[in-house]
Amino acid sequence: MPVEIPKDKWTGKVREVSFGATAADGGTRSKSIVVGGDTTLPYMQFEAPTPHTPVIAVEIKSRRPEDWSTLLEETWGDAMNDPASWAKAAEAAGADALVLWLTLADTPEDAVKATKAVLAASALPLMVFGPGQVEKDNELLVAVSEAAKGEKLVLGICEDKNYRTIVATAMANGHLVSARTPMDVNLAKQLNILITDMGLPANRIIMDPTTGALGYGIEYGYSVMERLRLASLQGDGMTQFPMMVTVGFEAWKAKESKVGTGVPEAWGDWKARAIHWETLTTTALLESGASIVVLRHPESMKRIRAAINELMAA
Amino acid sequence: MALTGIEIFKLLPGGQRPPHPKANCKECGIPTCMAFAMKLAAKQVELAACPYVSEESKTKLAESSAPPIRLITLKGPGSSIKAGNEVCLFRHEKTFYNKPGLFVRVKASQANIAAEVAKADAYKVNYVGMDFTVDGFAVEADTLSGTSDPTKFADAVKAVRSATKRPLILVAKDAKVLEAGAAALPGETPLLYGADSANWEAMGDLAKKLNAPLAVCADNLDTLADLTDKLKGKGLEDFVIDPSSTKLGASIAKYTQIRRLALKNFRALGFPVISFACNAADEGIAAAQAIAKYAGFVVLDKFVPELLYGLLVLRENIYTDPQKPIQVTPGIYEINNPKPESPVLITTNFSITYFAVANEVEGSGLPAWLLVCDAEGMSVLTAWAAGKFDSERIAKAIKGFNVASKVSRKRVVLPGHVAVLSGELEAELPDWEIRVGPREAVDLPGYMKTALNN
Numbered sequence: 086m087p088v089e090i091p092k093d094k095w096t097g098k099v100r101e102v103s104f105g106a107t108a109a110d111g112g113t114r115s116k117s118i119v120v121g122g123d124t125t126l127p128y129m130q131f132e133a134p135t136p137h138t139p140v141i142a143v144e145i146k147s148r149r150p151e152d153w154s155t156l157l158e159e160t161w162g163d164a165m166n167d168p169a170s171w172a173k174a175a176e177a178a179g180a181d182a183l184v185l186w187l188t189l190a191d192t193p194e195d196a197v198k199a200t201k202a203v204l205a206a207s208a209l210p211l212m213v214f215g216p217g218q219v220e221k222d223n224e225l226l227v228a229v230s231e232a233a234k235g236e237k238l239v240l241g242i243c244e245d246k247n248y249r250t251i252v253a254t255a256m257a258n259g260h261l262v263s264a265r266t267p268m269d270v271n272l273a274k275q276l277n278i279l280i281t282d283m284g285l286p287a288n289r290i291i292m293d294p295t296t297g298a299l300g301y302g303i304e305y306g307y308s309v310m311e312r313l314r315l316a317s318l319q320g321d322g323m324t325q326f327p328m329m330v331t332v333g334f335e336a337w338k339a340k341e342s343k344v345g346t347g348v349p350e351a352w353g354d355w356k357a358r359a360i361h362w363e364t365l366t367t368t369a370l371l372e373s374g375a376s377i378v379v380l381r382h383p384e385s386m387k388r389i390r391a392a393i394n395e396l397m398a399a
Numbered sequence: 400m401a402l403t404g405i406e407i408f409k410l411l412p413g414g415q416r417p418p419h420p421k422a423n424c425k426e427c428g429i430p431t432c433m434a435f436a437m438k439l440a441a442k443q444v445e446l447a448a449c450p451y452v453s454e455e456s457k458t459k460l461a462e463s464s465a466p467p468i469r470l471i472t473l474k475g476p477g478s479s480i481k482a483g484n485e486v487c488l489f490r491h492e493k494t495f496y497n498k499p500g501l502f503v504r505v506k507a508s509q510a511n512i513a514a515e516v517a518k519a520d521a522y523k524v525n526y527v528g529m530d531f532t533v534d535g536f537a538v539e540a541d542t543l544s545g546t547s548d549p550t551k552f553a554d555a556v557k558a559v560r561s562a563t564k565r566p567l568i569l570v571a572k573d574a575k576v577l578e579a580g581a582a583a584l585p586g587e588t589p590l591l592y593g594a595d596s597a598n599w600e601a602m603g604d605l606a607k608k609l610n611a612p613l614a615v616c617a618d619n620l621d622t623l624a625d626l627t628d629k630l631k632g633k634g635l636e637d638f639v640i641d642p643s644s645t646k647l648g649a650s651i652a653k654y655t656q657i658r659r660l661a662l663k664n665f666r667a668l669g670f671p672v673i674s675f676a677c678n679a680a681d682e683g684i685a686a687a688q689a690i691a692k693y694a695g696f697v698v699l700d701k702f703v704p705e706l707l708y709g710l711l712v713l714r715e716n717i718y719t720d721p722q723k724p725i726q727v728t729p730g731i732y733e734i735n736n737p738k739p740e741s742p743v744l745i746t747t748n749f750s751i752t753y754f755a756v757a758n759e760v761e762g763s764g765l766p767a768w769l770l771v772c773d774a775e776g777m778s779v780l781t782a783w784a785a786g787k788f789d790s791e792r793i794a795k796a797i798k799g800f801n802v803a804s805k806v807s808r809k810r811v812v813l814p815g816h817v818a819v820l821s822g823e824l825e826a827e828l829p830d831w832e833i834r835v836g837p838r839e840a841v842d843l844p845g846y847m848k849t850a851l852n853n
């Protein structure tokens with residue numbers, strides 16, 4: 086019985102956004118990364134090919150984190166002691182891009198130093214994120230943005246409370262912003278409007294709609310991302326941005342990943358569980374529309390890489 | 400798809416050409432056939448109220464009101480599991496209803512079947528106050544390793560049945576082998592797996608004889624539709640579809656196509672889908688995809704608690720009704736028998752947040768009062784961003800639940816994510832000591848032992 090496959094016909098398209106400047110573009114990166122350009126729901130390749138392979142970025146910190154799971158400490162080892170060696174290790178582990186996450190303890194000088202060290206240690210395209218406190222983010226990111234002018238970094242966290250400063254410095258220094266909103270379609274749209282109104286070209290915005298980890302609100306992030314992709318395909322220009330999610334950050338703060346003792350026996354083997362937590366969360370979010378996933382564990386990276394290859398091969 | 404009032408009218412006595420002699424007879428208690436049709440479309444009356452509907456019309460009306468994805472129930476002696484009856488492609492459109500059953504595979508040649516099954520059968524894990532278990536077992540004849548022996552398969556089924564009362568999926572390519580296995584399960588409804596282009600007649604006859612649902616397998620939708628269509632000709636109605644792809648890209652495409660077609664009332668594929676995640680390169684990732692993207696049953700290779708737990712949680716999350724945030728009742732909760740000098744910890748009424756906090760404090764053994772504020776069922780950060788968790792609401796909760804009457808030391812601990820509220824809260828509650836706790840629940844015990852211990 087010949088079955089006629091129903092194909093969606095969309096009018097909208099997610100914008101193509103590229104970050105990381107090569108020498109040809111006035112930067113020092115070994116390649117630029119392009120995300121977005123989608124004209125269908127994720128991986129509906131019988132309608133149109135998925136234009137760009139989703140990106141696996143790895144989170145590294147400007148100084149050795151105190152509160153990371155020992156599983157992560159075991160795997161990264163001494164590389165965690167400084168951002169340059171960590172960047173190298175992340176690249177060796179197969180990262181497509183790096184996210185340098187600054188801390189509250191950093192001064193602007195520290196932040197610039199860490200950024201430069203990472204840029205020198207690895208030629209992968211780079212995103213630099215502030216610790217998530219508005220004034221501190223502004224202070225650190227402006228310094229970083231100026232020091233790395235022309236590298237086409239992605240600067241975050243750019244949210245409703247500090248977007249003016251971050252967007253202004255991104256515009257002045259040729260960078261992109263990662264526009265973060267707390268799991269809400271309208272808030273995401275609104276922030277994109279505010280940012281584009283300031284004059285930042287729309288192809289320099291990546292959306293971070295945020296998410297909860299598996300067991301901690303993933304369903305909200307999942308549905309918000311599905312709705313954002315649907316809206317973009319339906320032609321809503323202020324949702325037509327590629328999406329990134331900081332899955333590693335969310336998954337590794339869940340108790341299931343973070344700790345191995347004092348938990349129910351039914352949770353099973355700690356390490357395997359922690360990796361599952363990160364990979365299952367990532368899988369669901371890739372399939373709801375994430376173009377960039379920021380991970381923490383090399384084993385998760387490997388498994389997600391294999392999954393992405395299968396999804397792209399369809 | 401449901402028929403409109405006009406379409407229904409054409410099937411009633413008054414809508415037939417020429418009209419039935421009883422047209423508009425009012426025996427249904429409604430003045431006209433047309434009005435009756437409208438009420439039928441709005442599901443305000445039952446078709447049975449009209450005594451004059453032709454048999455042909457009855458069949459058409461029944462077909463049109465059947466759900467787009469047929470409900471399939473598997474029954475064991477102790478429990479049953481349902482799949483189907485879904486109505487949407489995206490959970491935000493309505494909700495997903497019947498959680499896909501998670502089955503653990505057992506191979507007939509495997510050693511210690513009963514012991515292995517008993518372990519998985521006993522598995523129970525708690526997530527935000529709910530206990531989750533596996534849903535059943537798939538017993539697989541070892542056709543790959545050569546011939547499959549009906550007696551051996553039946554023995555394996557018996558061994559599994561001796562260790563669990565949950566529903567079973569019987570997997571074999573030879574109807575005789577399946578029949579031998581099913582004979583060990585009197586009075587049950589197992590899933591028979593499965594019919595393909597080669598064996599469908601024998602499988603169909605067996606399913607008919609046992610009155611059990613039958614899985615159909617093919618790697619393309621044309622053949623799958625063909626199979627259900629031909630098998631319907633044998634009088635079968637209950638099917639489960641296996642699009643037989645182990646690669647993620649092909650699976651997500653086919654599963655989505657089947658769900659779309661089913662929702663458009665393409666009856667030949669209007670059945671739950673089964674995923675053998677156990678055959679994929681990465682079973683966990685394949686199972687996660689199957690759970691989010693439309694599977695009705697998922698078969699796992701082995702009982703692996705750390706994976707099962709993650710999948711059970713994912714399934715719960717994806718199948719949570721998005722219209723109803725899961726909430727706990729706001730109020731003051733006692734943990735580890737708090738005393739008047741114990742601290743008051745503040746959180747929101749989003750159940751995941753509440754359980755994360757309550758579990759940590761309980762596990763620490765330290766006494767505390769847990770004040771759950773009404774934040775409309777949102778987590779701390781989300782509620783704060785949405786303006787549902789601010790100093791005013793917190794102060795109102797402290798006063799409303801009369802927290803001051805319970806404590807001698809007026810000390811409240813704010814979640815670290817809303818440290819910014821501490822100033823405003825001090826203004827609202829001048830005689831209280833406002834402390835800022837950690838951002839994550841997992842760090843609470845450490846905080847309570849050190850920072851609060853003075």
Ligand code: SF4
Nearest residue numbers: 423424425427432449
């Ligand atoms: S019972 Fe009602 S619907 Fe049926 S023929 Fe009479 S009026 Fe029409």
